[in-house]
Amino acid sequence: MIPVRGYAGAKVAVLGLGRSGLATARALVAGGAEALLWDDSPEARAAAEAEGFVLTDLGRAGALEGVVVLVTSPGIPHLYPAPHRIIRAAMEAGVPVDNDIGLFFRSFAAEDWDGFDVTPRVIAVTGSNGKSTTTALIAHILAEAGRPVQMAGNIGRGVLDIDPAVDGEVVVLELSSYQTELARALTPDVAVFTNLSPDHLDRHNGMGGYFAAKRRLFAEGGPDRAVIGVDEVEGVFLAGQLAEGAADDRVIRISSGQKLDGFGWSVFARKGFLAEWRKGRQVASIDLREVAGLPGAHNHQNACAAYAACRTLGLAPREIEAGLRSFAGLPHRSQLVGERGGVRFVNDSKATNVDSAAKALQAFARIRWIAGGMGKEGGIAALQPLLGSVAKAYLIGHSARDFALQLGDTPYEICETMARAVERAAAEAEAGDVVLLAPAAASFDQYPNFEKRGEDFTARVQALAIA
Template structure:
């Protein structure tokens, strides 16, 4: 745990007692603050009270006694409308901050020069965060990984001169972190997302930009217009990352399964690394290489770390083989943009898709349909997706994941291709048939193992 001491002796209001909120309350108490916590869920309130956290309905509180409102990132700050606690805090003239801000204040107080890598972007954050942490850990560095991935930031060990914090940040978290100042800041990409929480794409991009604008060194993917404009606006040190032919000046380029410096020097060979398939993962690897080079890792350590990277569950996760057939769990692909990455990475695909469809469906994936040998439809989107595929991709209405997995495995085994792929990349939310995308992916993994 990192005790948050910057509110020692003062009282703060805290709203949102999920995983990070509970960790924040405990961190503040460990740092000497008095916390009055609240949540709309009575069960969350009860769990907090059982751990010694004072709880109350903040509607009945005297807000003049509070030094700040500590807000969980999932609670609306501005759009579609400010949460009622935000309005109360504004009326009382209180700062509204989150757990990452508490970490930044603690770092400034106890170890201002400690390495702090912060990663954001619309897609690829988790893989890039995990890859950076893996490369550093394999090289023997003391690494703490968390934030929007896995462990709440205040549950990690405190900042220290020889300890590297590698932290994934969502736009919600950045919005609650006014003093964010990473030693290395990463912006991977920007595409429309969470506009219900930020209002417009420009506002969303502006929040993402704050992370790299405040960094000692910025590493920015420049393959979309908003990110490229942000990179051009940075006045400090910036490393530009491009997937394509020519390396940007002073930056890195990823192409043909390798990463190159601007002068043409090959920095990494990604061929044969199953967890880093596809152009999007080439970008993730190039970003990670730029970061760890800045933190002192050499070529041999980087090469060894890349080869041993296990990847992340549910993100193009290789879950098994039967003969020539590869089974890939990409359950995290809950929209067409995410599924695009998986379809681009493979050929002769036996594609399992469906669930609760997102706006736009799978029509944006039409340019990749020629990679699909057969589609196996499940869940609520079956009729809509069948209409999109009609006459373009052979498909079977399977209804359930177990039926789709069996059918895809049988057909793939008969394919003459050198490596047929059974790919679960649903392009849909999971909650029509599953508890979560993790539950969907776990069930697919178990079904694959049961085929043996």
């Protein structure tokens, strides 16, 4: 646990008692604060009471009197589409609003760091797609190289729930736009921006607000090094804002598909090869084509981001390459879950939107595509140019019939359930095919989350007695 600093003896309100909220409450108490806890969910309140916390209804009149800060969980709206009533009351009363990320950055450094040989560092990763894989990949590479490392944030443990840093340790954080938008302190040593595509637009009132939330990590965080994906215009803009010029190697531009040889420092992947360029010359190259845990151009972009971040910490290219090759991938993200008769079964249940599904469809040559769920605005119409690799689609969930109308000439079958889709795809697949779960839709029509959907797919595949 990281005890929260700066609030000893003060009243701090905590709104939202999920994983991060309870971790925040524990860390506040450990730092000497008086924590006033509330959640609109009776189940969450009961879980907090089971830990011995006393609840305070923050919505009642006078509940915020004497409170010096309100700490809110990331899933609770604070601006768009409308502020939660308690957050609005806090803002109107002049009570600052923060989150656990802000508390972490003001509390992470400790007195015993003066005796360390190597000061602990924080790498923070944000973006639309690839955040989790990039975060986990950085942590894996560091661990394989013998560096002490912890992973937290939007993946793994809550940021305040991690252990105090040891000499030379690196903390790798995955940060969502919900987390970067509100944190009152953002001071990573290295910040990574993977890419940007439309998501959470209602929460940020459009793409401009969404990008602004991501940009805060760099503009207000002031990292020593910034790793910026420049395959979208927003990344190009951000890199240009942070750098003093093309030769400024404090900004490392990364790409999957572009050659970036005119900058002070860049890392890019083309035709399956990762290349690092510094001051106009290539200094390293890695063949990514046989790295099983990182298939496809989107994962090659993740590899570039992780490679660049690890290079800023002084790791050698050969150390990073070893970590890339031993990375097994994350569950539900281009995860190979089995093979039978030359047919591979890949779980990409995390592909909950069109952009992430597009990346999955581009990673394989001949696909038996399992798609559907709670479709988002526009359905899958934008995927039309990528359907040439799809031998047949097997459609499930609420949007199955809507998706069928957008497939053009691509063969399809309405399967409704995961069990039926896996059964039919496995029966029709031929050697060399990939049965790919990349739903391009949310899971909430049939599953509580994308993880449960991916677990169901994996269980159905394993039931096929795959060797």
